Amino acid sequence: MQPRALTFCLTPNLHRELVRSQSNYSRNLTKRRVLKRVEGSSIRIRFVMPFDNQPKLDAAGERSTYLSPLSTRYASSAMRETFSDEYRFRLWRKLWYVLADCERSLGLQITPEQVEGLRLAAEEHFPLPLEAAAAYEAKLRHDVMAHVHALGDQVPIARPIIHLGATSCYVTDNSELLQQKRGLELLQRTLWMCIKELARFAARYRDLPTLAYTHFQPAQPTTVGKRACLWIQDLLIDGQQLERVQKELKFRGVKGTTGTQASFLALFDGDHRRVRQLDRLVTERMGFAESFPITGQTYPRKQDFLVLAGLAGIGQSAAKMANDIRLLQHMKEVEEPYEANQIGSSAMAYKRNPMRSERINGLARFLQTLVLNPAETASTQWLERTLDDSANRRLAISEAFLTADAILQLVLNISRGLVVHPRVIESHLLQELPFMATENILMAAVRAGQDRQTMHEAIREHSVAAAARVKDEGLDNDLLERLKADERFACIRDRIDALCDSSEFVGRAPQQVDEFLDEHVYPALEARHELVPDTPAENSILDSAGVIRV
Structure with a gap:
């Protein structure tokens, strides 16, 4: 039996591999890596050169045209690949x-040889003739038919049955x-790693008191x-929302031009059962x-909308x-x-700006x-x-996934390196805690035999004076010293500091942390252990030199 001809288009990358060395051995070795994939088949491989219309690079190595910052600066390589033309066309x-x-x-x-040819052409390492497809599209003004023709050129034996009924x-x-499905998987992996890192942080600082703020006023x-x-x-x-969205994500399947499956019903001679089987088989195989x-x-x-609403939720949480x-x-x-050589301002050398958090807010606003x-x-389809x-979906869906990915990469980086300054926290707490402790001090004085109304007035007078000292003179809060010096509080003078122990004012916060982590976070992480490896991965927003892209 004569071997069938199957054409490989030499893409620039594959061509560079073939000509990298002048030796026949090197060129043949590279060819054999490709040929090995069709060993034993009745298909002969033919190598041809592609059209020479690759985008030109300028002297700086950048393309002389607009490129989305999501691709050049922010999103991970895995997400960029998922929404790339090459990945999409290989899915086709x-x-x-x-x-x-x-x-x-x-x-x-349909013959086994035709199916085998299409199988080989769908393999990851099979050259993808993007230039040839672009030339066809310029002529036909139809992207799908352009790729049908390009695939037919590479696999002539399968040309008659490519896209049959579709x-x-x-x-x-x-x-x-399929791109969205993979994108959701990538986002979930990073999201659960963020949760794991923040859980470690929460456990470490479960009982470190700090001022809470409502209306950004001390509380x-x-x-x-x-x-x-x-x-x-x-x-x-x-x-959990992303998991629901992914679980409920449905395939379009094999439905025909207007969803009636008429073309497939004709192919199967009116056999409704086989048309339904085809839809089910393709759906499951994919x-x-x-x-x-x-x-x-x-x-x-x-x-x-449901998918992007889930992604927008990530933006909300990360922005908060x-x-x-x-x-x-x-x-x-x-x-x-903060990196060792990071610069916060070109003019103010002392500055340490929260540039990652600011970038999250900017990206979240867009998302x-x-x-x-x-x-x-969805509301305007006729x-x-x-x-x-x-056109709208080409922009919105891919940009949403890349933006959500970029945001989560930043959250992960921040979560792994948050720096806490306990002394500063304590200093701020001590500025406000004396006022908050006055009720405890009042109750202690009454239990020691003092008149409540008298002690209440004394505390009010000292509180007003201490507040004026802080606000008008910019000095420290000296309320406790004032109370200790007042003879009316002599009966509890040695207990005033203990009554202001910050750990006594946080309620059940440490226990709430323990309960939340033990009952909700750790079980959720354990159920998704395959997504959150024990060994932290490198932060993917770092480039090869360890520099964070701003």
């Missing part, structure tokens, strides 16, 4: 292979759902660990539990945490990590507005479908 090829394989298994006249949304919608004390639990609880809600039972040409755009850290860093109580796009898109969703 996998979808075409799975469709053909399932159609063949249900009796359509509409464009079979590959576009389903591949986007009854809490603990540093208890405050961190507020951040963790929000992230827990986000993690890793989904179920597909939408009813669609128009596209899957319901309402699902995009970042705002808190910015306020605390202003007071010098808690600081985000929370993106959810408006799928809401509008009948079975209109194309005004396309």
Whole structure:
């Protein structure tokens, strides 16, 4: 039997590998790595050169065109890859292979060689002819058909059955759902690692008293660990919401041009059972539990809103945490990590700016507005479908995932390196604690035999004087010294300091931390142990030189 011809397009990367060495041995070794994947098949490989229209680089090595900062500065490489053209187009090829394989298994006249050719073309290391596809698209003005033709050129034997019975949304919608599925998995991994790091922080500072603030005015004390639990609880809600969204994420499946499956019904000679089987088989092969039972040409755009709403929740939680850290860093109580050579200001060399937290707030503001796009898109689709969703979704969905990823990378970095300054916290606490302790002092004096009204007036007088000293003269709070010097308080003078022990004013905060971690956080982390490895990974916002991209 004559071997079938299968064309490999030499992409720039593969070509560089082949010509890196002048020796035939090196070139043949590289070819063999590719050829090994088709060993034993009846398919012959042919290498051809691609079109020479790669984007040119300027002298600085940057492309002379706009690139999203999410790709160049903020998002992780894994998330960038997930929403890249190459990853999406490889999903198209996998979808075409799975469709053909399932159609063949249900009796359509498709040969094993045709399916094998599509399988090989869907492999990760198979060259992807992006230049050839771009040339076809310039001619045909249709991205899906451009890739159908490019794939047909590479796998001529399968050309007659590529995309058989399908509409464009079979590959576009389903591949986007696969991208979202993987994106949700990546976000959950980082999110639960953030929760784990913050849980360590909360446990460490479970009983360190600190001033609480309502209206950003001093209020009854809490603990540093208890405050961190507020951040963790929000992230827990986000993690659980992302899991719900991912679990309920449905595949578009095999539905045809307007969702009626008419083309597949014709292919299977009116056999409804096999059409339903095809939909189910393709859905399962692509890793989904179920597909939408009813669609128009596209899957319901309402699902995009539900996904992006979950991502926007991450922005809300991270922004609240970042705002808190910015306020605390202003007071010098808690600081985000600071690199040894980091510069806070080009003019003010002493500055230590909370730039990570500020960046979180900026990115979160952008992320929370993106959810408006799928809401509008879902509400304005006409009948079975209109194309005004396309451009908007290309922007909103990918940008939302990359932004949420960038935010969580920053939260993870901050969580691993938060710096606490207990002495500063204590100093601020002591400025306010004497006022808060006055009720305890009053009760102790009454129990020692003093008149309540007399002692209340004495405390009021001293409190007013101490407050004036703090506000008008900028001096320390000397209320306790004033009370100790007042003979009316001589009966409890030696107990006044003990009555102002800060640990007595935090209520159940330490116990609440323990209970929250033991009953909610640790069980949730244990149930997701595969997402949160025991050994912390390197912070992915650091580049190869260990520099954080601002």
